[in-house]
Amino acid sequence: MSHENEIKSLVWGAVLLVLAACVPLVANGYWMSIALTIAMFTVLATSWSLFSGPTHYISLATAAFFGVGGYLVGTGMSDYNMDFWTMVAIAPVVGAVLAFLIGIATLRLSGVYFVIFTLGLAEMIRTLVSWIQNNFTGSRGLYVLTDLTEADIYIYLVILAAVVYLVGWWVNRSRLGFALRIIGNDETVARHVGINTATSKVILFTFSGFVAALVGALIAPRYTYIEPNGVFSPEISFIVVIMALLGGTGRLWGPIVGVIPFALLQEYINANYSNYSTLVMGIAFLVIVYFLPKGVVGRIEQLLASRGRSTW
Amino acid sequence: MVATVLSVANATKRFGGLVAVNNLSFEVQQNEVMGIIGPNGSGKTTMMNLISGALRVSEGSIGLNGRFISTLTASQINQRGIARTFQLVRVLPGLGVVENCMAGMVFGHRRLWGDQARYEAGKLIERVGLSGKEAVPVGSLTYIDQKRLELARALASSPKLLLLDEWLAGLNPTELQEGIDLIRSLREEGITIILVEHVMDAIRSLCDRCIVMAAGSKIAEGSPGEVLADPEVVKVYIGEDV
Numbered sequence: 007m008s009h010e011n012e013i014k015s016l017v018w019g020a021v022l023l024v025l026a027a028c029v030p031l032v033a034n035g036y037w038m039s040i041a042l043t044i045a046m047f048t049v050l051a052t053s054w055s056l057f058s059g060p061t062h063y064i065s066l067a068t069a070a071f072f073g074v075g076g077y078l079v080g081t082g083m084s085d086y087n088m089d090f091w092t093m094v095a096i097a098p099v100v101g102a103v104l105a106f107l108i109g110i111a112t113l114r115l116s117g118v119y120f121v122i123f124t125l126g127l128a129e130m131i132r133t134l135v136s137w138i139q140n141n142f143t144g145s146r147g148l149y150v151l152t153d154l155t156e157a158d159i160y161i162y163l164v165i166l167a168a169v170v171y172l173v174g175w176w177v178n179r180s181r182l183g184f185a186l187r188i189i190g191n192d193e194t195v196a197r198h199v200g201i202n203t204a205t206s207k208v209i210l211f212t213f214s215g216f217v218a219a220l221v222g223a224l225i226a227p228r229y230t231y232i233e234p235n236g237v238f239s240p241e242i243s244f245i246v247v248i249m250a251l252l253g254g255t256g257r258l259w260g261p262i263v264g265v266i267p268f269a270l271l272q273e274y275i276n277a278n279y280s281n282y283s284t285l286v287m288g289i290a291f292l293v294i295v296y297f298l299p300k301g302v303v304g305r306i307e308q309l310l311a312s313r314g315r316s317t318w
Numbered sequence: 319m320v321a322t323v324l325s326v327a328n329a330t331k332r333f334g335g336l337v338a339v340n341n342l343s344f345e346v347q348q349n350e351v352m353g354i355i356g357p358n359g360s361g362k363t364t365m366m367n368l369i370s371g372a373l374r375v376s377e378g379s380i381g382l383n384g385r386f387i388s389t390l391t392a393s394q395i396n397q398r399g400i401a402r403t404f405q406l407v408r409v410l411p412g413l414g415v416v417e418n419c420m421a422g423m424v425f426g427h428r429r430l431w432g433d434q435a436r437y438e439a440g441k442l443i444e445r446v447g448l449s450g451k452e453a454v455p456v457g458s459l460t461y462i463d464q465k466r467l468e469l470a471r472a473l474a475s476s477p478k479l480l481l482l483d484e485w486l487a488g489l490n491p492t493e494l495q496e497g498i499d500l501i502r503s504l505r506e507e508g509i510t511i512i513l514v515e516h517v518m519d520a521i522r523s524l525c526d527r528c529i530v531m532a533a534g535s536k537i538a539e540g541s542p543g544e545v546l547a548d549p550e551v552v553k554v555y556i557g558e559d560v
């Protein structure tokens with residue numbers, strides 16, 4: 007990208023960010039809640055894409071990190087009388103350590119083995135936390151009582167989104183981003199051109215774990231009552247993958263293009279046909295796999311490119 | 319004084335019960351082009367994999383410029399100056415031509431980046447004969463052009479030792495001549511090369527020395543003329559296309 011283009015995309019990003027930050031001024035309670043959901047999944051899907059986009063390693067561990075964030079805030083505040091912000095500071099560090107360990111453990115896996123293993127680990131963590139909660143600490147339930155409104159949480163998530171975009175922008179133009187793209191193309195070649203594939207992958211995976219745990223912690227006050235089976239729900243991991251792939255992971259701003267329509271669709275389905283939400287997820291997945299393998303953004307770019315060629 | 323770039327001592331590689339490389343020893347000197355020939359399945363690619371770090375030796379040792387490298391990873395070995403091409407060509411289809419070439423110089427010991435890397439990649443692309451094809455999607459390049467690109471990527475790291483695994487295979491006669499000329503020009507630049515080849519014309523015209531492998535073992539070593547006249551070598555090649 008040329009220097010001018012970079013400045014232009016930074017300016018565009020800043021304008022959109024300011025617009026996003028203005029949503030609480032105009033949205034009522036109902037739309038504020040939807041906007042919060044969109045902000046949450048934007049951060050999750052974008053940070054997921056930083057690792058999974060270029061490398062094509064599909065991680066289903068997002069719920070583990072998100073859950074750790076929410077659970078730590080819940081147990082910290084209810085069981086140990088900790089302050090909300092202290093827990094918000096601790097949670098992403100724990101999420102990052104967990105992601106680092108999962109990253110190391112899955113280094114030798116690829117393709118479907120990686121997918122299944124991350125899902126399995128996330129489920130194992132969910133079961134473990136539920137068990138601890140039920141047998142040791144959980145008699146009183148996990149309440150997260152703060153005076154934060156949904157609009158407050160929304161603003162925090164928009165700021166976090168801005169940070170994730172900046173990090174992603176920096177990674178994309180760094181050696182590290184180039185290394186990840188080579189890894190996604192051919193890991194054997196990557197090793198033979200001197201890339202330390204393990205380090206590159208673990209750095210990005212750890213970052214995505216850090217961010218997901220931070221999101222889980224920040225959004226915990228929204229739920230008031232934290233249920234381990236809820237915050238660790240594998241559905242979160244699946245939705246993040248579907249949204250990111252629907253938008254397209256080839257560009258930094260791809261995932262949000264999938265997040266907004268899918269979040270609205272889910273809201274509509276849940277309100278009107280709540281029994282069918284799993285079905286919608288399944289259909290969305292099939293549509294992506296069959297018709298939009300590079301996501302909406304990839305498809306649009308493809309169309310633009312072929313139009314450009316035919317008009318020559 | 320000649321400097322030894324690579325020394326392989328008693329290298330053995332087992333895959334379960336199969337001994338793919340059996341107690342192999344040889345040396346490669348600076349500025350030398352050494353050939354490895356032998357029938358299919360004799361262990362040539364496995365030997366290349368042991369040198370590049372794609373596989374680890376079961377026994378024996380490999381040294382580069384007097385430093386022990388046989389326990390290093392492929393990426394560490396590349397950083398110490400060994401680059402390779404693959405028998406089954408491996409380009410990066412999701413990246414452009416220039417980026418494919420840049421991949422070779424960004425992470426190794428050169429660590430070029432940005433405009434300088436693009437500039438150097440451009441020069442190499444011209445060097446291997448890909449000028450004008452910078453905008454072609456890598457997947458649409460012809461077979462020889464993909465091989466050229468892979469060679470450019472390997473050269474991009476300015477390797478102390480270049481491994482070419484049947485780089486000339488599958489080319490038509492015109493392309494073959496171009497390919498041989500290209501490798502000869504590398505040789506004239508003084509790059510140290512190990513060449514695995516089936517094309518005997520190429521072996522004769524490019525190699526200073528070669529070793530012959532059969533069933534994992536070295537059965538002959540010497541100048542191309544000598545080894546190709548060796549009765550035992552002739553015997554292993556009976557029924558093969560020489």
Ligand SMILES: Nc1ncnc2c1ncn2[C@@H]1O[C@H](COP(=O)(O)OP(=O)(O)O)[C@@H](O)[C@H]1O
Binds near residue numbers: 333336356361365
């Ligand atoms: N990764 C591997 N696992 C198991 N067997 C292998 C592997 N790589 C090569 N072999 C076996 O080792 C032998 C030598 O193969 P190779 O080195 O590819 O021979 P060449 O390159 O001389 O044709 C063959 O029998 C092959 O099947």
Ligand SMILES: [Mg+2]
Binds near residue numbers: 362364
């Ligand atoms: Mg071979």
